[in-house]
Amino acid sequence: MNKNHYSRRDFFKVGSLALAGSTLSFQNSQAMNPNQNEEKDQIKIKEYRTLGRTGFKASDISMGCIGIKEPNVIRYAYDHGVNYFDTAEGYGNGDSEKKIGEAMQFMERDKIFITTKLVLRDDDTKEKILERFGKCQERLKTEHVDALYMHSIQKIEWFDNPHFHEAVKELKTAGRLKHAGISSHGPRGDDLDSMEKVLCAAAEDGRFDLMLLIYNFMNKEAGEKILEACKKNNVGTSAMKTAPGVLKSEIFDPKNPSQEAEDYIERVAKRGVSREEAIKRIERWSKGQQEDEIKTRPFLEKYGIKTEDQLFSSSIQWVLNNKDMHTTCIAMRDFDLLDKVIPLSGTKLSHSNSEFLKNYGKIFNNQYCRHACSDCFTACPHGIPVSTIMRYAAYYQRQGREKLAMQKYARLGGKDASLCETCDAFCLNSCPHNVNIQANLVNAHSLLTMV
Numbered sequence: 129m130n131k132n133h134y135s136r137r138d139f140f141k142v143g144s145l146a147l148a149g150s151t152l153s154f155q156n157s158q159a160m161n162p163n164q165n166e167e168k169d170q171i172k173i174k175e176y177r178t179l180g181r182t183g184f185k186a187s188d189i190s191m192g193c194i195g196i197k198e199p200n201v202i203r204y205a206y207d208h209g210v211n212y213f214d215t216a217e218g219y220g221n222g223d224s225e226k227k228i229g230e231a232m233q234f235m236e237r238d239k240i241f242i243t244t245k246l247v248l249r250d251d252d253t254k255e256k257i258l259e260r261f262g263k264c265q266e267r268l269k270t271e272h273v274d275a276l277y278m279h280s281i282q283k284i285e286w287f288d289n290p291h292f293h294e295a296v297k298e299l300k301t302a303g304r305l306k307h308a309g310i311s312s313h314g315p316r317g318d319d320l321d322s323m324e325k326v327l328c329a330a331a332e333d334g335r336f337d338l339m340l341l342i343y344n345f346m347n348k349e350a351g352e353k354i355l356e357a358c359k360k361n362n363v364g365t366s367a368m369k370t371a372p373g374v375l376k377s378e379i380f381d382p383k384n385p386s387q388e389a390e391d392y393i394e395r396v397a398k399r400g401v402s403r404e405e406a407i408k409r410i411e412r413w414s415k416g417q418q419e420d421e422i423k424t425r426p427f428l429e430k431y432g433i434k435t436e437d438q439l440f441s442s443s444i445q446w447v448l449n450n451k452d453m454h455t456t457c458i459a460m461r462d463f464d465l466l467d468k469v470i471p472l473s474g475t476k477l478s479h480s481n482s483e484f485l486k487n488y489g490k491i492f493n494n495q496y497c498r499h500a501c502s503d504c505f506t507a508c509p510h511g512i513p514v515s516t517i518m519r520y521a522a523y524y525q526r527q528g529r530e531k532l533a534m535q536k537y538a539r540l541g542g543k544d545a546s547l548c549e550t551c552d553a554f555c556l557n558s559c560p561h562n563v564n565i566q567a568n569l570v571n572a573h574s575l576l577t578m579v
Contacts, residue, residue, distance in 0.1 A: 173209025314500025
């Protein structure tokens, strides 16, 4: 099969995950619309933007490679114009890098930009960083990596790590690495720095050519300051967390409690809380949920079942509208997501969808825990990383990454939301957006644990 000429159907024929059921379903859809396959083959990236001082012209939509189902998904993205692929050592313990490596033979290396990332450890020497990078490079099956990122930096002092910069210098000299980058998801403690402080300082620092930042229409203030600093210093920019995540929860019926409510009652009973008191707490939280439901009902009736898809696509278009954001990185795990996202390349946000986002922002303002925010942290006596936990809940509920979300949550150890279940809610009213922090965290804990 000519690697430069094939259809999506070919991927299903040769893909390692082409199960009989999904293949039959796809073939049935082809029988209903024989031109569908040809139409999808016309899907292409329409716009490329210069990635800061790297000089590389990146597709305006890039591919976040966490949770990739098979190498052919990467190959499919490449053949439809995506040329920027974002991965990390920690994505599936190297599995994401392996899948890119398996697809590498079907891509022209000088036409793509590959980034990987390392979470730096306290005991990382230059030699250990070089060793870890070497394993990344082996999995990627490439003679060079375009950018190595410091991953999820939470303090300005951390990016001055001499071992990392010495390793980067050595790798550049050897021709194994072209650029250094940095990413931040915000702080997990009160002694750490905000995403804005970290990345603005990194842009001024001069040693980082690229950065990955959180940016969406409901969480834009910090991002716009970072973009301004990057533009001033000609740093390449990539957006993540482009769609706000609202954690869904059921309305509580004390006469017919859900399994989730019963699980909560059972857990807190083990800590000495009576069933009556547990029900009172759930009813208090549920009252707020009922008020939110009443407020959102007209909005949902207006937009109907299109709400989720419209939010997803319009959120991406909102980011694309900002030319200072060079590429919008979307986690695209499978063919269906690629077919949904790639057509957004080069498009403009319509007036009607702009109004949709404005209305969504007003209606759901108090239901979205902002990524990278730490405004409520000092109100918590336990030091719970609220926005981090809510990010994991979004992975679980909105992105279909249940296993990853639960693994990350388990690593929090004693700093998880189980402490919120019997807490007196000192965080109440500490969120500037009036998010019901305790109710959201208790809900997230139920999602992210097996108990």
